Amino acid sequence: MSFSIGQRWVSLTESHLGLGMIAEFTGRQVTVSFPAAGEMRVYASNNAPLSRVLYGEGDTIRTADNRQLLVTAVEEFQGILKYTGTDEYGKSHTIREVQLDCFTQLIAPQQRLFSGHYNKKAPFQLRVETLNLLNDLQQSNAKGLIGSRTSHLPHQIYIASEVARRHAPRVLLADEVGLGKTIEAGMILHYQLHTGRASRVLIVVPDSLVHQWLVEMLRRFNLKFSIFDKARFDAIKAEGQENPFEAEQLVLTSLSFLAGNDQVSALANAAGWDMLIVDEAHHLHWDETQSSREYQCVEALSAVSEGLLLLTATPEQIGLESHFARLRLLDPSRFYDLEVFKAEEAGYQKLNEVVQRLQERDSLAGKEPLEDDLVHVLRDYLGDEAEQLISGEAANLELIIEKLLDRHGTGRVLFRNTRSAVKGFPERVLHTHALKCPALYEADMKRFSISGLTPERNIEDLFWLKIDPRVTWLTEFLKENRQEKVLVICAKESTASELEQHLRLYEGVRSAAFTESMSIIERDRAGAYFAETENGAQVLICSEIGSEGRNFQFSRHLILFDLPLNPDLLEQRIGRLDRIGQVHDINIHVPFIENTSQQYLYRWYKEGMNLFARPIGVAYSIYEQFAERLEAELCHPSERFEALLQEAAAKTESTLAAQEEGRDKLLELHSCNEEKAAEVIALIEDAEEGSQLQEYMENVFNLFGVDCEYHSENARILRPTEHMHSGYFPGVSDEDGTTITYSRKQALSRDDMQFVSWEHPMVVESMEMILNSEFGNASLATMAVKALKPGTLLLEAVFTINCVAPKRFQIEQFLPISPIRVLVDINGQDLSQVVPHDKLNTLCDNVKKPTGQALLKQVKSEIETMLEHATGFAEKQLPDIREQAQNTLQLKMMPELERILALKKINPSIRDEEVEYFRSCIEQGARAIGRSAVQLQALRLIVNT
Template sequence: MSDFSPGQRWISDGEAELGLGTILSCDQRSVTVLFGASQETRTYSSRQAPLTRVAFDSGDRIQSSDGWQLLVEDSKEVDGLIVYIGEDAQGQLRELPEAKLADTMQFDQARDRLLTGQVDRNDWFDLRFRTLHHFNRIEQNPALGMSGPRIDLIPHQLYIADEVSRRHAPRVLLADEVGLGKTIEAGLILHRLLLTGRAERALILVPPSLTHQWLVELLRRFALDVTLLDEQQSLAQAESNPFESGQLVLASQDWLFANPHRQAQAEACSWDLLIVDEAHHLDWSAERVGPGYACVDRLASTVPGVLLLTATPEQMGLESHFARLRLLDPDRYHSLERFRDEEQHYVEVARAIDALERLPAGDGSDGENRGRVAAVIEEPDSLALLATLTNPESDAHQQESARNQLRDQLLDRHGTGRVMFRNSRRHVGGFPERRLHLATLAPPSPYRRAFRKLERDEDYLDELLIETGLDHPDVLIYPDAMYRALTEDPLNAEPWWQFDNRVTWLMERLSDDGEHGFAGDKVLVIAHGRETAEELAEALRVLGGIHAPVFHEGLSLVERDRAAADFADEEEGSQLLVCSEIGSEGRNFQFCRHLVMFDLPQHPDLLEQRIGRLDRIGQRHAIEIHVPLFEGSPAERLLRWYRDGMDAFLAPHGVGNELFDAFGDALSEALLDDEALEEVIAETRMLFLSRLAERDAGRNRLLELNACRPARAEAVASAIRELDDDAALPRYLDQAMDVFGVDSQELGNGLLHLQPGQHMLDGLPGLAKGEEGFTATLSRSRALARDDVQRLSWEHPLLREMMGRIIDGTMGNTALSLLKHPAIPAGRLMVELVFRTHCPAPRQLHVNRFLPPTAVRVLLDESGAVLTDKVSFTGLSKNLQKVKKAMARDLIRSRHDQLRGLLAQGESEAERELPSIIEAAQTRMRSELDSDLARLEALARLNPAVREEELDAMRRERRALDTSIDGARLRLDAVRVIVTVDQDSR
């Protein structure tokens, strides 16, 4: 019966949780199996299929797909298929073909391995039982998926990741300001969705300059192995779809958006999650849709979950911001005009929340604030909460609870946080001071002549635009570009950096150890154009012998990463890095505190992006911003507009794009006219203050309140800390490494070096045989301080692999031991049975959060007496001794019939525990999902941001979980036979 035939029933040796499989098709090369209970299909090589044929013996009880049971008495084979013969529950003789077996049946490997004399080591059995115990509690921990990543426990990041990853197919815009950790939030969401089974495949699209940064971050922080796909990799898979080459695929936006063929291949794949970084670059307007936006739009229409990341959601205007939201929910965001109208409603809700905070508890006399709250609520439950808050007969606890619940309801039902999360630095707090240092320099003669002529001759600007081919106002604010463009013979002309005293100023500061010097410090230098950056680095080398790596768009990804790594090296790296504008987007240089703006960008958002490379969460120093300027130049006037018109150097404010749209043209005209400039600055200042007031009153105020709810964030952080401090982890790790053959060496200071042992089992992550292994720590703080040290947690791939291999395989599911005890006569037999719950369900249901594999231990002596409560697992294990396998097989053979009887009795004893386990799991599930569903249904009545498909998915999930949990069964997971011996036996 070793040949495959359609209709036969087999189980997976490595994935027993899939349930009973049916052979769909087979040929000389492959065999395809359908696992109906878990809705999974697998294809294996016919020669090396990790499958075991299911064949039941006389006395076994089996179940049909129609629900009736059969006590097997005999069997026969018909066309390669087994037909079982026996009696049903009514005592009638019936036949049951194997194709009609229930998909939820499990082949009891422990029982059959034991009865055929296959026994494992005692320490393997012990580890299996402890693995089940720890896996059970870890899977139910609310921090599952959040505790493993190498991150600081920052409240707003934890809140957003927890809130979004709990949703069915989340579709959100992560729009935290620069430096607040959007990449970490996206990584946390992805990590948790993968760990809980809610996602298996993800496509991550990022700007080309950030592909390697994402690759490294996902591996270093989240231990996620990502496939980086480009054209070279795609061509190497010419006969297949390259997007099928990995579960997690990372690709450059520029590469994909420019290639319709690759887009079609990406769209042909099945994805669970789409992540798009720097989403504000997706070009859309009512008149024209850019290729990047169109590509993401098509993908988003088929991919269930979508995360869009941007620090500047309104950089391209409200219309472009609307386009981003339209990608997430086209039904909800179908009208731009309606979207504009909704903005006005947010002001009323924000005022109501502020009024709620001011409303005295137990005092109904404050009619003004009470009226503002009542004006935006009409639901009975909200009105009842308001009445409780203002009722003098309510106690303080009731009043405070009512206030908190009412605040949450206002944010949920009327806010914007369902689709967009935006934290600001002002709201998060803890950011460093920014200090602006201006260096006003006399312009060199080539620049001075041009500046004077521009101010005297109105026509000279037009001549310059024609002669240089530069845009306005580039020709005014980038004098080196103007000089370069006007040079008729570039090879023989004096280069601009020979006379540009900004270069001299920079070299002097690099060696200056005074108050404003850079001596001994890292310095990031940003210039607008690639040519300026390249030539500035050349100037530093020629004039000062200073090596400065360059980072610009013309470099390959490897070259960019090499330049960034050189700059980041504390001991032997370069003191400064010279970047073009591209260096101000996406990269994290928070180890540096000096930023030199060699010139100024034209757009306020680009200015903020430059500063944001250093001013990030975790920065421990004040940000020193240095700007060298030529006295009386257009660039000096531009700086005055930034500084005096909108406080652009002090802190991010998020309204720069609107100010630029309103005054950009007037500003360009005023760069040569001080009088006109003062007028532009005054008008800009007025609109700036007005917009800040509106922002604080309306949608952004709601976003800030909703983007981090401190109590919820602290609950998540507390659950993570509980797992961090779990005393069982180091004990389990030591035992598991000993069983799997991993050598561990203490390095001191909480560090361990793990390496493959001489007899290590194959396939452990990071520990391939012949390799050196890796250094690790259990401490979160030590892992954060050292990039070369991995952090071991319950979620680390090494732990997950070892636990998964034990739970899903046969390792340690049988054992035989000797027990020496003066009170027990020699030759007596005991069996220790470990049953576990089996609940086949689609992986995306994540049934383990309510009913993970749960162990039920039963200890019987040979007379059938139940000793479970009298003898603990630990107490028994430490007194057991190993026995040679040959002797074990003889003992089992001699007690075969007795063991069958004890196995049957043990099953009956364990079955008594099952109803209470199922009831507890149902209670947990209903308690969580019913309240979540009720909340979401209440939201949907008032807040259109709740999608109907999200409600339907939650209802389907609730029904499916109810059915799956109710259908849970116990199966024998492991059995240990214990034989007593004389005290002097060896």
């Protein structure tokens, strides 16, 4: 592509920007200003998604001073065009292309035909097909959920479909460790971005998870986030950008970077976000008297962000108070008082009893009237709504349960799935290794103490590596299991790094360390080295930092070099291996030194909580109740320890039973509805079935000049060629090729392939490129039908309904582009039904250029007449389409509004903005539909020969 300052180009991917103008060209980069949108874009000049705007003789152009000219001559001087044309009074004007109106984008199909420019039959057919496909996609109920590279897990799909469709969702995703909270957040985000409900997103995570999030968002959802750290932030500032956070739409950063600098945090707040995501949100400390810096930082951000997703596997890590701390971030006006919240929580037991009674009746399919006391309670819970649901032939129990759960206190803001509910997880196998206490530790008076849990830290030099029996045991284990990947977690950083060095340097083990003193890049490298199947590290030795969020499920051996006092940390440690994607049983090894506090702590976890067997969610609250006594026993063991274990075991059992009865059971019910999930999964599978996408895309590749080579059954290798239609094709720039697959199954096992679905950016951008340009919008064909006289002309016109409304209203769900196809002859006869589009395609042939151009000159007035007839027919359909759209709008949105108003009466967790959103959707939607108009998208003139 060659560029000169002042030339006019349009963006192939963002046509709404209007007519662009080259503002700067440095050889490698080209800067384009789009005055209509007030935006600038910088592109790599060899791969810019731009198309040159060239008008020819006979075209109509509009100038910046609103004059319309019929072009009579075009000249070029140093790459810039000069147009001469006549205005409506016949007066001649000459303008440079710089003076063109920046709101003009495309040349209308009829103008292209009049000026002798036309496409062959294939581009025209592709354009019409694209319009029809887009119409189907706009109406699909799986929209926004098709594009993620994930397997269909009901609990995730359910949460995603429930939350993603909300306006500015604010929820706490609190599934148990490893169940896929990141994936759920990604799905919600993908939906919101894909449907235009959100565009500016900030993700805040612990340092150690920045890279993992970057990779997961890209690999699974095709979302390219920019990592913001100090270096990046300073670099953007140095380029003159006042607020670096405004330079990108999708930003990923660490909590320590944000909270560590007041200026950074203030600028992040000032930038404003549609969606804020905070991972490992239990780190945000708050109590009624004070809050941590990190908490304050997220609190300020959550106030300027419309949507908020908080992720934590341990929502109640430090008890109800900390749980409340996160809820008040989600909705401060609803969760305003800790005491009120505590009282509400106590009432969930009662609500659960009601739900259980209803469920029992439902399973008996009883038609007898509900007992009076039940009716009474339901009235309390559901207010006016209860009457309607209870009365009638038989009470609609399922609907009542659904509404109770919907209106349940934290129901709308909290989702928590547990392993027991999700199922399909591997078995855990515990291996204990009781080891003799070495003399040096024996002599150490701290054998029974908190520091005795990590006795190696009481020894001054590296001598511990020689005498600690855990080291000897570990070395032997690694040598005996050379083919296995082994994850070791230690409580102390120095233990991890010294141990790793020892194994690597003195025992010849391929190992890597993963500790907090390493930089993020070093840690990511270590993680990648461990993940490598051939020649990778056999063992990764982590400090506690490795126990959070990371994906190590390719390993099935976890060695707990010591045990943490905090049970949540133990759950997190095991969660590294025990997560989705783990295909083996998990071996948990606990080497401990006999007759030390280590052995006691091991017994506490095994016999007191049985925590090696499964995560229990309430572990921290049990620990809290016994913490003092436990610590006393760890430091001064006594015969009371046995009683402590028994008491703790009984407490664990009773707490779990109460949990089953109480709030958590309700939460579980509300966090996954298998039936609804199955419906959405079926819709996604429907959209993926068959070969329609593959055939469509291969047609696109062919017509856009992209080389598409067979790789295997569902996979292809794409390469750019010199014959590419516009020098650019989305996602295809690598000379070595881009490998794609249309199969979700294959994509899940082949990270090196792009998963191309209907929502992949390559497909979405291809469709935009076709519809936002003149591609295929004017075509000329011949046919030879004996029943018609030679020289008979037919005009096939395709219109869409153009409706201007803010993107976030998603007006297309009520009024899709609805292509209207009309076929007319010169007498204004409507032949649309007589010869359908597909039939006509088989009859049409291409016309050679000189013949076609000569012919078009002669039939201009016939085209005008036929187009008038066609437009008339299309416009006749407009009132019906509008009416149907108004009905759909009412049908879809009124129940939503009514539901939200009903909810608001009894559940204050509904925010005013949510109600307002639905109201304005209905009002503004109705107005926009009323203003909709037909727009000509494509024309085909057919001459019978």
